[in-house]
Amino acid sequence: MLKKVRQKGILLIGLLTVAISVTACGNNGGTPNSSGSSNAPNLNAAPEASPAVDTGSKDEPLVVYLNDFDEIIKPMFEEATGYKLELVSGNGAEIASRIEAEKGNPHWDVVWMDAMPTIDQMGKNGQLLEGWSPNNVDQLTDFAKAFVPENKTYYPTGAHAASVIVYNTKAFDANTAPKTWADLADPKFKGVVGMADPAVAAPAFPFVAWFFQTQGMDGGQKFFDSLLKNDLHVYPKNPNVAKALTGGEIKAAALQESNAYTLKNAGEPIEIIWPEEGAPASVRVAAIQKNTKHADAAKAFIEFILDPKTQQALIDKGEESYFEASAKGVTEKSDRAANAKLVVAEAAWAGEHEGEIKQWFADKAVK
Structure with missing residues (x-):
């Protein structure tokens, strides 16, 4: 039996996510977060502007929808470019x-997420700016x-591992711990394994999608x-999994x-295993809303987040480093x-079957 570790509200979020054609992130509240960015855009924003026509002002913030990560990008980008930035962060669902x-009537200008399959579908559905290449794309x-x-x-x-195998060293050692993805189904690990919900956590869907693509539906x-x-525990997000593990x-x-x-790094009694067959990866991608007035x-x-200096700063100082x-x-x-070996589900296939x-x-999950 699947462990019921989620409340009904979380299950409803997962089901609602299935019912819609787009998956990304964002909080419902409008209270500013600790970085000074807002968790909700202006609901009285102006109507859509013509595609790729910049009718905005530098005094108006660029609104970026992103996962719960790397809020240090706000001061970095504003200092480097002079543009104002408003971050709207949340989980994928x-x-x-x-x-x-x-x-x-989109209120976002850029989406930056661990959701390549979803964003690929958005591009096919005409929601994104097409045919533009950054000046530094050759890098x-x-x-x-x-x-x-x-x-x-x-x-x-x-790109990062949507999942690696992690075990508590108080329960297993290098010889007894699971080493492959198939090991997680071994009866000796019954009821002691957890993962994030692919309908809620943005990286969890690319993880499961790789198995479905490579092994067929x-x-x-x-x-x-x-x-x-084998009584797998399914939690809403990866931090919930981490808490359950420790x-x-x-x-x-x-x-x-x-x-x-x-x-x-915090000294918790855990070890990390990168399976030889590879760790299914979540590719973080960024896209521009087709009708943004801040082109x-x-x-x-x-171009800023593709810059090697920016990416090095995210690795050296970022939350998801x-x-x-x-x-x-x-x-x-x-x-x-x-x-570390990353394997990636093909974006179009994963998006079509999401x-x-x-x-x-x-x-x-529903019982």
Whole structure:
């Protein structure tokens, strides 16, 4: 039986996410956060402007919807460019609802998320600025260039393991801990493994999507069925998984890599395993809203976050600092595993099957 570790409200969020065609992030409140950015855009914003025409002013903030990460980007960008920036942050399901609700009159200028499949679909649906290339696009690594779509609607800013295997050293040692993804379904790990909900946590969907693409829909269902039948614990977000792991509720987990290394650096009794078959990656991408009235600022923002100096600063000082940069010449964290291997689900395939896969998980979670 699947452990019921989520409240009904969380399950409803997951189901609502399946019902909409766009997934991103954003909080519902309008209270400023600690960085001085607002958690809600101006609901009385002006109507849509013509595509790629900048009718805004430098006195008006560029509104960026993003996951709960790297608020240091606000002062960095404002100092470097002179543009004002307003960050609207939240988890994937939260921003999904906001973007969908604003579909007729978007209040965002840029979306920057761990949601490449979703943003790929947004580009195909005509929601994003097409055909524009940043001036520094040639600085992308070969790995990153492979993710730029033909219609040039979004650009990758980095990739990180949506999940690595993490275990509590008080429960297992190097010999007894799970070492492969298949190991998580072993009966000896029954009831002690956790992961984040792919319908809520932005990185969790790219994680599960890789298994569904590589093993086929039937194979993917069979694999996760084996985990669920092994009493897999499913939590709303990765920080919830991390808390359960250190609190003793679970003994092992599929956990996003920044969360994993944060635990280890804090002295928690955990170890990190990068499976030889690879860790399914979440590719963080940025895209511009087709009808933004701040086109110049939006383009400046994309070029800024693609800059090697910016990406190095995010690795050195950012909240989500464990990732493979998309720009050349960036040095990763020294303690990030030398054998870190990322594997990525194809964006178009994952986007086309996102609703079906999330619905399958939601059905499994509802009892």
